[in-house]
Amino acid sequence: xxxxxxxxxxxxxxxxxxxxxxxxxxxxxxxxxxxxxxxxxxxxxxxxxxxxxxxxxxxxxxxxxxxxxxxxxxxxxxxxxxxxxxxxxxxxxxxxxxxxxxxxxxxxxxxxxxxxxxxxxxxxxxxxxxxxxxxxxxxxxxxxxxxxxxxxxxxxxxxxxxxxxxxxxxxxxxxxxxxxxxxxxxxxxxxxxxxxxxxxxxxxxxxxxxxxxxxxxxxxxxxxxxxxxxxxxxxxxxxxxxxxxxxxxxxxxxxxxxxxxxxxxxxxxxxxxxxxxxxxxxxxxxxxxxxxxxxxxxxxxxxxxxxxxxxxxxxxxxxxxxxxxxxxxxxxxxxxxxxxxxxxxxxxxxxxxxxxxxxxxxxxxxx
Amino acid sequence: xxxxxxxxxxxxxxxxxxxxxxxxxxxxxxxxxxxxxxxxxxxxxxxxxxxxxxxxxxxxxxxxxxxxxxxxxxxxxxxxxxxxxxxxxxxxxxxxxxxxxxxxxxxxxxxxxxxxxxxxxxxxxxxxxxxxxxxxxxxxxxxxxxxxxxxxxxxxxxxxxxxxxxxxxxxxxxxxxxxxxxxxxxxxxxxxxxxxxxxxxxxxxxxxxxxxxxxxxxxxxxxxxxxxxxxxxxxxxxxxxxxxxxxxxxxxxxxxxxxxxxxxxxxxxxxxxxxxxxxxxxxxxxxxxxxxxxxxxxxxxxxxxxxxxxx
Numbered sequence: 001x002x003x004x005x006x007x008x009x010x011x012x013x014x015x016x017x018x019x020x021x022x023x024x025x026x027x028x029x030x031x032x033x034x035x036x037x038x039x040x041x042x043x044x045x046x047x048x049x050x051x052x053x054x055x056x057x058x059x060x061x062x063x064x065x066x067x068x069x070x071x072x073x074x075x076x077x078x079x080x081x082x083x084x085x086x087x088x089x090x091x092x093x094x095x096x097x098x099x100x101x102x103x104x105x106x107x108x109x110x111x112x113x114x115x116x117x118x119x120x121x122x123x124x125x126x127x128x129x130x131x132x133x134x135x136x137x138x139x140x141x142x143x144x145x146x147x148x149x150x151x152x153x154x155x156x157x158x159x160x161x162x163x164x165x166x167x168x169x170x171x172x173x174x175x176x177x178x179x180x181x182x183x184x185x186x187x188x189x190x191x192x193x194x195x196x197x198x199x200x201x202x203x204x205x206x207x208x209x210x211x212x213x214x215x216x217x218x219x220x221x222x223x224x225x226x227x228x229x230x231x232x233x234x235x236x237x238x239x240x241x242x243x244x245x246x247x248x249x250x251x252x253x254x255x256x257x258x259x260x261x262x263x264x265x266x267x268x269x270x271x272x273x274x275x276x277x278x279x280x281x282x283x284x285x286x287x288x289x290x291x292x293x294x295x296x297x298x299x300x301x302x303x304x305x306x307x308x309x310x311x312x313x314x315x316x317x318x319x320x321x322x323x324x325x326x327x328x329x330x331x332x333x334x335x336x337x338x339x340x341x342x343x344x345x346x347x348x349x350x351x352x353x354x355x356x357x358x359x360x361x362x363x364x365x366x367x
Numbered sequence: 368x369x370x371x372x373x374x375x376x377x378x379x380x381x382x383x384x385x386x387x388x389x390x391x392x393x394x395x396x397x398x399x400x401x402x403x404x405x406x407x408x409x410x411x412x413x414x415x416x417x418x419x420x421x422x423x424x425x426x427x428x429x430x431x432x433x434x435x436x437x438x439x440x441x442x443x444x445x446x447x448x449x450x451x452x453x454x455x456x457x458x459x460x461x462x463x464x465x466x467x468x469x470x471x472x473x474x475x476x477x478x479x480x481x482x483x484x485x486x487x488x489x490x491x492x493x494x495x496x497x498x499x500x501x502x503x504x505x506x507x508x509x510x511x512x513x514x515x516x517x518x519x520x521x522x523x524x525x526x527x528x529x530x531x532x533x534x535x536x537x538x539x540x541x542x543x544x545x546x547x548x549x550x551x552x553x554x555x556x557x558x559x560x561x562x563x564x565x566x567x568x569x570x571x572x573x574x575x576x577x578x579x580x581x582x583x584x585x586x587x588x589x590x591x592x593x594x595x596x597x598x599x600x601x602x603x604x605x606x607x608x609x610x611x612x613x614x615x616x617x618x619x620x621x622x623x624x625x626x627x628x629x630x631x632x633x634x635x636x637x638x639x640x641x642x643x644x645x646x647x648x649x650x651x652x653x654x655x656x657x658x659x660x661x662x663x664x665x666x667x668x669x670x671x672x673x674x675x676x677x678x
Contacts, residue, residue: 006471010460017459017498203455210421211449212472213441365421 003214007222008229015226021192026234029184030241036180037173037246047072048132050139051089051097053079060105064122067143068098074139089125096126096136111151174250177242178328179301184234185263186296186321189227191288193271196223197362198284201275210364217359220272224355228264235260255331255340262344263324266351270320272358300325320350370397372522372553373418378427380413380577387413389577390427395522395555395570400548402568403557404659406671409574411557412452415526418555419449432521445473448515452526452557454508458500462491462510465499466517473518489513489543505536512543523547523554529563541566559671561659571659573666580666585659592665593657595630598638602650610647 015021050068054061069076079088079097089097100122107120124140126133149156200206209219235252242248274291278284297303298312299321305313316322327343330336373395380388388410395401403411416422418431420440429436431443456465466485470477477485486495489509494502499510508528515523525544529537537560544567547554558564564571565585572582581588600607603625611618611625616638619626627642629635635654642652663671 002474003472006468010457010464010468013464014457014459204451204453205455205457207416207421207451208449208454209472211419211444211447211451212469213445213474214472365423 003212004218004222004225007214007219008226011222011226012229015192015230024191025184025188025230026237029180029234029238032180032183033173033177033238033241034245036176037242047075048096048135048139049077050074050136051077051079051092051094053081053083053085053088053097053099055081055102056100056104057081058105060108061100064100064104064143064147067146068139071139071142073135085123086125095130096124096133098136098140099123099125108147108151173242173246173248174333175329177238177248177250178256178332179325180238181235181260181328182263182299182321182325183296183301184238185231185260185324186267186292186299186301188231188234189223189264189268190271190274190292191285192227193223193268194274194278194284194288195281197272197275198278198281201278202280206362206364216362216364220269220355220359223272224265224268227268228261231260231264250332253331253337253340255337255344256328259324259327259331259340259344259347262347262351266320266324266347266354269351269354269358272362273354276358276361295319295321298322320347323347323350371395372397372399372432373401373555374428374430375414375418376428378414378417378429379425380410380417380422381425386577388417388424391572391574391577391579393572393579393582395553397521397553398551399569400544400554400556400567402564402571403555403574404559404561404564404568404571404663405574406559406667407675410577411559411574412526414574415524415555415557419447419524420444445518446520447522447524448518448520449524450508450511450515450526450528452530454511454528456499456502456507456510456514458498460499461496462486462499462502462513463495465510466513469514470517475518477517485513485516488516488546490539503536505532505539508532508536508540509543512540512547521553523552525554525556527557527559529558529560537563561663561671565659573663575667581662588662589657589659592662593659595628595657596632596635597655597657598627598629598635598642599651599653599655600625600627600642600647600649601652603647607647607649610645611642614641614645616641 015025052065052068054065065076068074079085079094079099085097085099088094101120104120104122107118110118122140122144124133124137126136128134200209239248239252242250270291271288274287275284278287298308298316299305299319300316301321305316305322305326308316323343323346327340327347330343331340371394373393375391375393378388378391379386391410391414393401403414405411413422417424417436418429420431420436420443423437431439432446434440434443436443456462460468463482463486466482467477470482483492483495486492489512491506491509491513494506499507502510512523512525512528515525528544529540532540541563544554544556548567556564556567568585570583571585571588572579573588574580581592583591601624604623605620608618608620608625611627616627619628627638629638639652639654660671
């Protein structure tokens with residue numbers, strides 16, 4: 001135990017004296033939270049900018065635009081009626097635009113007077129693959145449907161109510177934070193350990209350590225202890241920023257604490273496993289990137305796994321980070337500790353396997 | 368001869384493409400500085416790393432402090448200090464912190480005074496609180512020796528401790544190793560500097576191509592293989608050489624100088640008297656004692672420059 005503590009102390013001194021290491025462990029996740037938090041949390045629901053060319057310029061067409069503007073989804077800007085619709089879009093780099101044709105009010109009047117053949121098309125132009133187009137389409141369709149109901153003198157029978165699925169009313173940042181914690185659990189120990197193994201090998205520190213009484217398992221245990229402490233510091237800073245800046249409501253639960261410890265254990269060990277194969281810092285970095293980057297995107301750190309194609313979801317289920325991300329969300333946001341404990345056990349299973357492979361496979365002795 | 372701290376018998380380390388160590392045998396006695404001397408690739412470091420428990424031998428036997436290196440390396444490393452070849456310290460630790468850290472890895476609870484004493488021993492007191500990355504090459508090696516000393520080892524392995532250092536730093540390290548020797552430390556020193564081995568070692572084994580080609584004290588090796596003393600007639604030229612040959616004296620012309628080899632120390636004075644009686648124009652006359660370099664040249668057939676055999 002004394003040797004482990006000695007190694008933790010010496011390693012911590014070196015790590016925290018390296019500005020690059022400290023930046024990526026402590027400052028980078030905070031930057032991510034501030035960035036994504038500012039993008040998605042500061043103005044409530046996202047609003048789509050919709051340009052409208054009102055060719056009709058009547059009370060009815062102005063009413064249609066006003067109805068759009070009253071939704072929380074659209075922020076309106078006008079296209080002059082005299083402009084060529086598509087040329088104007090191109091010239092002003094407009095993503096989504098709506099054109100209300102001349103005769104809009106007259107057609108509505110015909111319909112109110114009983115004409116069954118009266119039809120008018122409003123045209124929504126844009127890139128259907130963009131999410132902003134989908135949001136604008138929903139808003140325009142909803143307003144058009146409202147106009148149709150009004151003309152038909154009908155009332156809305158089926159309506160949609162909202163009830164929060166989570167225990168508290170959480171915001172985007174609350175769902176995002178567990179992913180960022182998972183991202184940090186992946187990158188800080190795994191990338192760190194891979195490059196440390198490469199450096200220790202090229203600079204012969206492993207040989208030097210092999211001349212002491214410190215064993216490989218003790219050395220790895222010391223790194224696990226260090227990364228657990230570092231991750232708690234990192235998570236504490238992230239939580240403070242989330243609460244202080246964005247009013248985040250998610251809190252660390254006992255299961256979340258255990259998941260962070262298990263995750264640090266798991267990815268420190270995985271870094272050592274990768275360290276078996278690296279011979280220099282260049283290959284170490286490449287290997288860590290090759291494993292880490294796909295995992296951080298596929299394991300649901302930034303995007304929900306449910307939104308992925310089914311074959312990617314299958315892959316995601318095989319990735320160790322998935323169980324940390326999902327486990328943290330389960331316990332911190334959904335208050336589902338049962339699922340979180342299951343994911344904690346899976347994480348511990350991965351960790352033990354990686355630790356054994358790392359401690360056995362990494363050789364300090366020469367051939 | 369005292370107790371043997373290291374005993375090596377028929378040691379072999381074979382790789383698919385090369386036999387790095389080829390059946391060597393030697394002993395190192397307690398309190399002795401033993402030097403493995405040879406060019407790069409001679410097998411010195413491989414031998415030392417086998418003795419340190421960092422490599423497994425292919426065949427033969429090696430015992431360090433009474434322990435077999437294969438089965439007892441855990442016990443061995445508790446009692447030895449190691450300065451590896453091309454030692455590099457941890458960049459962002461200060462010498463004081465590095466020595467404390469290393470002591471704890473050997474389960475030693477060292478006091479601040481003890482750490483300061485070790486640092487003083489290696490002459491780093493003024494740099495004890497400087498990050499290792501800011502130390503000079505010589506200071507880094509001193510730090511390495513300090514780390515090797517923290518466990519109060521019975522045996523110190525210094526693998527090419529002065530390689531790559533400037534002459535001043537080399538001399539300073541020689542003084543330090545000399546001081547450790549005076550304190551009775553047993554040291555196994557590998558080097559490719561012949562003068563270093565001659566200066567520091569009680570016993571020298573010259574290695575080449577994995578074999579020990581000569582073994583003994585520097586003076587014994589010089590006396591056996593070095594050819595005694597050389598009288599140099601500086602500026603005597605070809606005429607001087609011919610004049611000596613005409614009088615039956617074997618002489619070698621080296622540039623403008625003439626060398627006369629005297630195998631026995633007792634023959635130097637009569638030879639000087641004999642040479643003085645011959646009228647030869649010269650600028651200076653002096654004697655040159657054979658060195659390990661001459662021994663090496665004779666045994667290996669080439670001179671060594673920075674660890675590489677000259678063509």
